[in-house]
Amino acid sequence: MKSYSLAHLSDGSLLRHLAATVAGERGATADVLASIAEVDARRLYAPAGYTSMYRYCVHELHLSEQAAYRRILAARAARRFRAIFAGVAEGRRSESACRGRSQAVRASHRRRHEGSGDRGVTPISPTPRLAPRMRAHSRASVPPEEARHEATREWKEP
Numbered sequence: 001m002k003s004y005s006l007a008h009l010s011d012g013s014l015l016r017h018l019a020a021t022v023a024g025e026r027g028a029t030a031d032v033l034a035s036i037a038e039v040d041a042r043r044l045y046a047p048a049g050y051t052s053m054y055r056y057c058v059h060e061l062h063l064s065e066q067a068a069y070r071r072i073l074a075a076r077a078a079r080r081f082r083a084i085f086a087g088v089a090e091g092r093r094s095e096s097a098c099r100g101r102s103q104a105v106r107a108s109h110r111r112r113h114e115g116s117g118d119r120g121v122t123p124i125s126p127t128p129r130l131a132p133r134m135r136a137h138s139r140a141s142v143p144p145e146e147a148r149h150e151a152t153r154e155w156k157e158p
Helices: 011-042 053-060 065-080 083-090 095-113 144-150
Strands: none
Touching: 011 053, 011 065, 011 083, 053 065, 065 083
8 A cells, every 4th residue: 555654755855746746647637638538429438327428427437526527528628629638738727727618619609509599509507506595584574683683582482
């Protein structure tokens, strides 16, 4: 098993190790995005029993829902704009910048097709939409000075 203790490294060695590790992580991220993009394009998740690349990433690769969503969007953008892979590997682009580019392209596509009746690509919400919380009761009948202290009052039986 690998030991993750780096206490034995000198200050200079530790800084070099950190820089090399971050560079390696960027390269690994670009490789992961390229792999996701290719598996998605070939639809290799289907023979594995999954209905979508998202489900494959969450259930087979054990990525969190957010990580799967972010990486799929970034991979699709990078597949369309190949220079993104190199940008991620070199640290010039982040996953979020890839997603931003992808969303901008989709928005442009929608604007182009608005008048033609073809709605184009369905927008993907960056976060799940949550229903607004309903208030348990209205405070309209409580005067403002009482409403401020209402939460600190103790309930007493009549």
